[in-house]
Amino acid sequence: MLLAVAVLSLAVGSTAPSEAHPPNETDHGVNESTFWTLWAGDNDSRDLSETNTMESLKLLTDGTDVPLDRPPRAVETWNTGEHSEVPQTGTDAATHPQDTTLSDGAYLQDVGISMVALQPSTRAHLSERVQPLYIAPEGEAHGVIDYRIDVPETRSSGSRTIQWDLRSHEVASVRLRLDGEVLDETRRDTTPTLRYTDLEVGSDSERQLTLEATVSTTLRRTVITEEDTCTDTQTNGTAQNTTEDCRTVRSSSSTLHDDSVTVRDTRQVRIYAFVVSGFKTEYPDGDLGLVTYKSHPWYGVSLPNGEVRGVWRFYSARNPAWDTLTTYRSDGSTTAHSPVHPLQVHAYPIATGPTPWPRATTSLLDVYGETQQAPSLPAQVELDAIEGRYTGSFGIATRAETTNHNLSQMEIIGLVRGTNRSLDPEKFSSVPLSESNLTLEIADRTDERLSVRARLSANDTGEPIETASREGYLVVAGETVETNESGIASVTFSRSEDAVSARYVPGYWWRNVPGYTGDTAVIHTGGTVLQYVDALFRGFVPVAALLLGGYIISRLTSWHFWPPWRGL
Structure with missing residues (x-):
């Protein structure tokens, strides 16, 4: 990554600007070195006029993820x-992201609720079709509610x-439900944050989390x-003096009309928690x-002194449903560009596969789990994901x-x-x-054949270790064999080599x-070359030991007889 930053910092040129995703600068207390790594899959305008380190990091994450x-x-x-x-x-207006389901009442119109973020959570890309949204047993849901009121003319x-x-309007109540059960509730808040704790994990089945x-x-x-009401009025008590008195009478009556609409935004989630099991040993x-x-x-x-990483890695990307906001009026x-860009964490199987770190002190013995077809990531996410089939690292065996x-x-x-x-x-x-202890001996030999x-x-x-009833095997002179109940295996082959080697390949210790650990053994078969080498070695070792002892005694005492051939 640092090399790529150095190379990009020397680049000169420009490209045409595209739609501003992600935002052009950090905010909300997220530092810059982290900010630019959070927007996988985005294409931003590239301004290469500056070549400082932070700008180079921006360019790096703009060109790749x-x-x-x-x-x-x-x-x-x-x-x-x-x-x-x-x-x-x-x-008089309601604004919503693209995927909001809207509902109408008698007077309430375009009522909708949307989850801005459900956190902490991770969308796991297990396969093309299976991509669960895992949530922690404790977290929060950020939501937004909007509506407009159609007041008749x-x-x-x-x-x-x-x-x-x-007369009045309000968000009467907001509830966070898991499979219908209320986890948290509030009211009179168009941008609520509801929290949950101690969710029961149970099985790995999908649950409905509803705002x-x-x-x-x-x-x-x-x-x-x-x-208009008119009445006759007489003056002086005579009919000839009658006049008409007219006036307008105004009356009114009022009634209150209530309206309510309930809206929901639901996510299919799986509650993520750890209860792992396994095996341990001491070498x-x-x-x-x-x-x-873990299943x-x-x-x-x-x-x-290290870490073992499975097949999974992470990236962060914006929720495309919030790229634009639509405002509804009578x-x-x-529709306009959205000023809000929520992020979602994703997990995916990386091409490098499971890795131990540091390799000098940590080794990966085995990885096992469900084998399935690797998912394809969104087109603009530039990451080295696995292609074809892969094995999920549900089980990891290591030696440290x-x-x-x-x-x-x-x-x-x-x-x-x-x-x-x-x-x-x-x-x-x-x-x-x-x-384990592996030994070899010659059972029989002829000029043409040899039995070991x-x-x-x-x-x-x-x-004795019997390999026939457990995992593991012997390799003797390149031939795979099994030991019997007495821990013995015999091999006969053409006599063409001066030595025979063998090794024990044990099965995994946890199975x-x-x-047992592995072992090796070598035996010479009495061939011409090895006979001379063996004789020379057997004679040289005692003579060399005697000469070395004499040299040490001569140096530590005043006898000064070294070298023994001094007087010759």
Whole structure:
């Protein structure tokens, strides 16, 4: 990454600007070095006039995307800030993102609720069709509610006038439900944040998490009537002096009309939490052997001196449903670029696969899990994802050079931020692991053929190891063989080599109890070359030891007889 930044900082040129995704500068307390890595899949305008380090990082993330080793906390910081800046409208207009489902009542129109963010959460791209949204057992949902009120116009007909006016309106209640059960509730808030805790994990099945709001309004309908009323009035008590007295009489009556609409935004989620199990062992040299398993995807294990990462990595991308906002009014709707860009964390299988770190002290023994077709990432997400079939790292076996075997000081790392947990030693079975001892002897030989007997046993107890009833095998002179109940295997082959080698390839220690380490053995077959080499070696070693002893004695004493051929 640093090399790419250095190369890009030397580039000169420009490209035509495109639509401004992501925002052109950081905000909400997210630092710049993190900000530019959060927008996978975006195409921004490239301004190469500046060549400082931060601008180079911007250009790097503009041309490609950066895989992340952890779900970034900055996503939640950003979303919380964006939620506070969702534009609000009056009662004559309602503004919503693209995928909002709208509902109408008698007077309430274009009522909708949308989740701005559900966090912490991670969308896991397991396959083309299976892409669950994992949420932590404790988190929050940011929402936005908007609506408009269609107040009927004043109408007159003859002496009768019907007049409407808005008396009140409010978000009567907002509820967060999981499969119908209310987790949290508030009211009178068009940008609510609802929280949940201690969600029961249960199975890995999908659950319905729903943000629900009820909006209410009250309108007053007033009917006004005007009537001209005339009466005869006599003066001086005579009919000839009668006059007509006319006046307009106005009367009104009012009624209140209530309206309420309930709207919902639902996400299919899976509650993500860790209860891992597995096996542990201690190698004869003191190394730690650890196997961890979980029935759904997880990231890896943090060890005392390193880390083992599974097949999963992360990226952060904006929610495209919030790219534009549509504003609805009584005379139509208009769509404009959205000033709000919520982010979502994603997990995907990376092409490099599971990796141990550092490799000098940590090794990956095995990875197992469900094998399935790798998903394709969105077209503009430039990341090295796996193509074809892959094995999900549900189970990871590792060997680490460490004297610290306290599992409670080690951590399992999840796909959802905040779900990391210390390993529970009670969930791990201890498997004994011993050294094996492999020996070879010549059982029979002729000028043409040679029979070799291999004997395999436990180094500490001498107990024979039968490979036919457990995983593992012997390779003798290139031929794979099994040992019997006595730990013996015999091989006959053409006599063409001066030496025969053998090795024991044990099965995985966590699948075979007790477990054994591998071993090797070599025996010379009495060939011409090896006979002379063996004779020379057998004669040279004692002579060399005698000469070395004499030299040391001569140097440490005053005898001065070295070299022994001095007087010759």
